[in-house]
Amino acid sequence: MSIGPDCILGEEGPVTLCNCQLGAQVRLRGGFFDRATLLDHVDGGSCAHVRPGTLLEEYVSFGHSVGLKQTVLLPYMTMGSLINFCDCLMAGGTGKDNHSEVGSSYVHFNFTPHQEKATPSLIGDVPLGVMMNQAPIFLGGQGGLIGPCRIAYGVVLAAGQVCRKDHLQPGRLVLPTHPVTAADRSYDHTILGAIDRRISNNLHYLGNVLALDAWWRLARAPFARTPWQTQLVDGAYGRIQEMLDERMHWLDQFAQRAAASVKQAAAQGLNTSHAPFDRQCAFVQAWPAIQLALQEKIKSRAAITASKDTASVLARLHTSSDYLSAVRGCSPSDQTRLTTWLQSIVDACVQLSTPTV
Secondary structure (H helix, E strand, C coil): CEECCCCEECCCCCEEEECCEECCCCEECCEEEECEEECCCCEECCCEEECCCEEECCCCEECCCEEECCEEECCCCEECCCEECCCEEECCEEECCEECEECCCCEEECCCCCCCCCCCEEECCHHHHCCCCECCCEECCCCEEECCCEECCCCEECCCCEECCCECCCCCEECCCCCCCCCCCCCCCCCCCCCHHHHHHHHHHHHHHHHHHHHHHHHHHHHCCCHHHHHHHHHHHHHHHHHHHHHHHHHHHHHHHHHHHHHHHHHCCCCCCCCCHHHHHHHHHHHHHHHHHHHHHHHCHHHCCCCHHHHHHHHHHCCCCCHHHHHHCCCHHHHHHHHHHHHHHHHHHHCCCCCCC
């Protein structure tokens, strides 16, 4: 537990902190915070409910009655009020006047009728997001996102819609579609449908969390030059470990549900050699090897190193005393090198999904 200098806590109501790390000039007007790491200048409204696995980077702000868990918000991210935004990583924007935003009364739907949470969503990403040089993303109020989704930079999801699919083309305006036609039909929640996108998006998310870990260890940690800054680094490592544990747990649960889905389909006389059950069978068979490879990447992540070219870029980065200024002051070529390095970490995870899965 640590609190940096010049923090303001409890202006509008009690603030409860359990095993948290706060940076400098953090302002929390009220709420409950458990195993959360909040960097410099985070500004939060009252009635917050912030649970483990939450990492809020510099200048993140949110209004009142916001619920976060397993949530990563990169610098300058802004959220309105009355929001539930668990199991998400969001980035985008270039500064306090050009930032990604989540509108009020927004929900990330992270629990399925199949009773599992292999549903993390990437709104932006780590390799480009940490450079703070991308177009902002806007999630309009009174809306929702059904995880797992991936949203590209510059995408605007207009207010009043529930997004059910990926939007991977940058710079698009997505307007609400016509209301879904009402339906009432037989439904068995133990039988899954198509799963390829679910698996791909989970591996993308895990890869991005591993890339974030590498970024913190090799790029961010050297900027910790005071005891409370060192506590922030240790806190970030703890939050990342919690994210990795959570994602691996739910992906394993999803594999078990896929196996149960095939078994139930066969019991009902359905043809399990055809889609979507053939893909479910392939994933169930491939999962032990994928799981082992992911566990090895997670276990050995502290030993990750950068190439000689990337290390030289990081060395130039560390000549500055301020992290945000250093990254935003990188030359375009240096930013490209760093992004390429981080993207290679993501790609190594995504490629674990073989063509048969």
